[in-house]
Amino acid sequence: MSSDVFSTNYEFSESSDPFQFQFQQVEEDLAAGQRWSTWLDVERGSRGPEPRPDWVVTAQAAIDTELGILKTGKEADVFLVERAVEAIGADPAKSSLLAAKRYRTEEHRSFHRSTSYVEGRRTRNSRDSRAMAKKTEHGRSVASGQWAYAEWNALCRLWTAGVPVPYPVQIDGTELLMEFIDDGQGGAAPRLAQTRPKGDLLASYFEQVRHGMRELARAGLAHGDLSPYNVLAQGNRIVMIDLPQVVDVVGNPQGMEFLMRDCRNMAAWFTSRGLEIDDQELFADLLVQVF
Template identity: 65%
Template sequence: MPDQFSLTPLDQHWVVIDDDVRLSNYWDLEPLCRGPEPRPDWVVTDRAAVDEELGVLKTGKEADVFLLERAGADGATVMAAKRYRGEDHRDFQRSSAYAEGRRVRSSRDTRAMAKKTAYGRAVAAGQWANAEWESLKRLWLIGVPVPYPVQIDGTEILMELVLDPDTGDPAPRLARQRPTPALLASWFEQLREAMLVMASQQIAHGDLSPYNVLAAGERLVVIDLPQVVDLVANPAASEFLMRDCHNVCTWFAARGLEVSEDDLFGEVLAAAW
């Protein structure tokens, strides 16, 4: 594993065999730290399963994603392991604005994060990991196309690795695609529907753009969800929602689809109430 980011130490549930291999800790975790039921068939739950790190998939502003294979008697699967960095090694410039309306568990944690102590940085990293974990579970259960969340342990989330059905490789970002007019229209409807479903739960992605959406063939999958915005409690919610609509419509309009960010904003806002 690269050490240039000084990743926050993870939960000691792990039993490490060597630098890249460890025993699965799926059943050692609390039930709420495991993915929702019903589990997809590809999830490996063998108590003797072994996890092997295969390499880096991508690096990001606040976290890095690794490829991890879990193999056991009931099969093997490759997942995405997203690991959040400590506050001193991340670049999430508007994190406090996204978090408006969220509760921090104790005044000690609030003070530590404000002072940027080592403990405070660890709390902050865990807070963002937990926020994404809860968002993934919630959105999966209500039918929003997101990766299935397998487990969370400390600042690491294991989740479904979304693949391109034609190549078997990790699905590319929407931003890189040049679809046909028919596929372009289908993709817009998928994103529109995802935004409407989220709004019906009074939440918005908060950082939605073609870079936070994967194109898995004809299907889109929404990713990067630590900053999900509460449309009721966050005073800047309408600004985040409008930006989501702008980012989505700008990309689709640039490729020839007639869309209106104002119309989308009005429709999504109406769905929230």
């Protein structure tokens, strides 16, 4: 993001005629790492589901400031962004921290398992399908965008259903803005794998994970890559993340296998922490929700 981005605003200056006003154009330069909010630049369907949390900043005058990188991944990088607007008239200042997940184009990704995840999905545009098959520049762009929109659609659907996932704020091309899950002290919440919960907290974490997996199953879906590394622990609350590869349990020929692997991964971790979980029982419970 360059520093020469600017916004054109207009100030009113009173002339000798009290009923006439003169327009004065004002250019406001932004610092490096800043941009004007794109909230109103994207289509309505590219903004988060309602009712929206109170912390979501929707003012067009807001500025996004990039604060650093949170995570580098196989298919995308996640950055910390502050979206803030100054006080205007009676409207108070407002700001929130967002996680900006930016998907790489295919040639810059090291995620080689994508084919098995997308079995059963369809690309509506035949031109896009041909371009993806030929791996043209347009095809690589489409493939990258598909992963972003797959995660966007999953987050919107699951957040609305009450699944513990980050609130999806907006999507713009290959950039997905979502709720930043913090640790209550200004940093990022730890992954479940980094925690050592015991007793009631451990049991509560499992019940929340099982609830999330059940809600996914009711929607006919499996996370597809669920593990203690794709679950965040925010105090007493857990949040599932990294959902671009959500799998249609019935439509994908390997759907059952993905669902079983999710069960095996989570059961093994909780069992290793002292809470005995039978992966087969968990799998059977989820199948009831699917069918």
